[in-house]
Amino acid sequence: MNIRILFTSLLLAAPLARAEEGFTDLFNGKDLAGWTRVNGNGEFKIEGKDIVGFGENVKSNTFLRTDKTYKDFDFRFEMKFDDLTGNSGMMFRGLQKEGKDGRVHGYQCEHDNGKARAWTAGLYDEARRGWLEPKKGDKDTEADKKAQADFTKQGQEITKWTEWNEVRIVCKGKHIQIWLNGKERVDYEDEGKEFTPEGFFALQVHSGKSCKVRWRNIRIKEL
DSSP, X not given: OOHHHHHHHHHHHHHHHHHHTTOEESSOSSOOTTEEEESSSOEEEEETTEEEEEEXXXXXXXXXXXXXXXXXXXXXXXXXXXXXXXXXXXXXXXXXXSSTTOOEEEEEEEEXXXXXXXXXXXXXXXXXXXXXXXXXXXXXXXXXXXXXXXXXXXXXXXXXXXXXEEEEEEEETTEEEXXXXXXXXXXXXXXXXXXXXXXXXXXXXXXXXXXXXEEEEEEEEEO
């Protein structure tokens, strides 16, 4: 390789190296130390460097949550469905109600298995307000419906249904942003009374007949 080609290669690689500077892995690649399974009868296991969430006839949403909580951060991971039979998600700044095995609730980055809707990397408020972005409620306006249609169209274009998807979540105070495969999906300012400044991360196995999803390269840079 001549010097010019080598220098060009180093320049191209440098931004990627800087982008990862200061990040800490949340999964050690060996065991689930620092994580706890809560709610439901879904299961989690390790396959190579992946965490796999799975289950059949899952009676209620099940979560593998971090024992530690986080405030402001740049959080990145990759996810893929082994098949498209079950829904999933990644909780962030998650909360858990008091009592034995209290219900997990709070912000969730959607992992959508449906090509018709394609809302992966949408912002859902688990067990609280429902869909925040795209906004969806009992009485959607025409503007809401258009936003949902646009969100679906983008999701259909950028979601990798049988491959790994790169997800990035950045939280700074009330400002929440989510990217899927390099494209921004969510830019949301939470002015609601439910605003949550700190909480845990949690992988979800959604209730239903079947679910099998996996995650890898789970890492965070606290801001």
